[in-house]
Amino acid sequence: MEREERFQDAKAILARYVQENRMRNTPERLAILEMFYMEEKEFTPQQVFETMKERFAVSRATVYNCVQLLYKLGLIIRIEIDNQIKYQACFGEREYFRTVCTRCGKCRKFLAANLSAAFNGVKYNRFHPEQIVASVYGICSSCQSKATRLRKKLEKEDAFKEELRELQKRKN
Ligand SMILES: [Zn+2]
Numbered sequence: 799m800e801r802e803e804r805f806q807d808a809k810a811i812l813a814r815y816v817q818e819n820r821m822r823n824t825p826e827r828l829a830i831l832e833m834f835y836m837e838e839k840e841f842t843p844q845q846v847f848e849t850m851k852e853r854f855a856v857s858r859a860t861v862y863n864c865v866q867l868l869y870k871l872g873l874i875i876r877i878e879i880d881n882q883i884k885y886q887a888c889f890g891e892r893e894y895f896r897t898v899c900t901r902c903g904k905c906r907k908f909l910a911a912n913l914s915a916a917f918n919g920v921k922y923n924r925f926h927p928e929q930i931v932a933s934v935y936g937i938c939s940s941c942q943s944k945a946t947r948l949r950k951k952l953e954k955e956d957a958f959k960e961e962l963r964e965l966q967k968r969k970n
Pocket residue numbers: 899900901902903904937938939940941942
């Protein structure tokens with residue numbers, strides 16, 4: 799399913815809940831849902847608040863409550879990364895893996911048809927598995943080329959310093 803399609807499905811679920819509970823339709827709530835579904839990254843509620851306060855006059859409490867609502871509706875899932883509670887869109891596919899750049903945090907998602915085979919025979923203790931997601935950490939191509947450029951620059955600087963030292967030596 800495409801990103802946009804998944805967002806439309808999630809939007810429909812939220813709209814139905816809002817209508818059934820006679821809640822007010824707010825653009826902030828939709829914007830938060832959109833942030834999760836279109837950016838495909840995980841966010842802490844604080845990060846969501848930081849982004850939303852630039853666009854709307856919202857309080858932290860409103861944003862946190864909205865994140866809780868989306869979580870309650872099963873539209874986002876809760877994960878723990880580096881001792882931080884983060885939330886991310888709940889994707890329709892049951893199995894996928896993602897690559898995470900350890901420099902810039904960019905995530906890309908790939909479907910993985912045989913991922914569950916690797917977990918065959920795993921004994922879960924008092925736990926019912928619902929979804930398997932694997933993360934592959936590394937460096938994305940743009941961070942990679944940035945690092946290469948930086949290294950070349952430093953090498954050039956080193957060569958320059960070396961030349962200066964040589965000149966200095968000759969003078970003495
Ligand atoms: Zn990167």
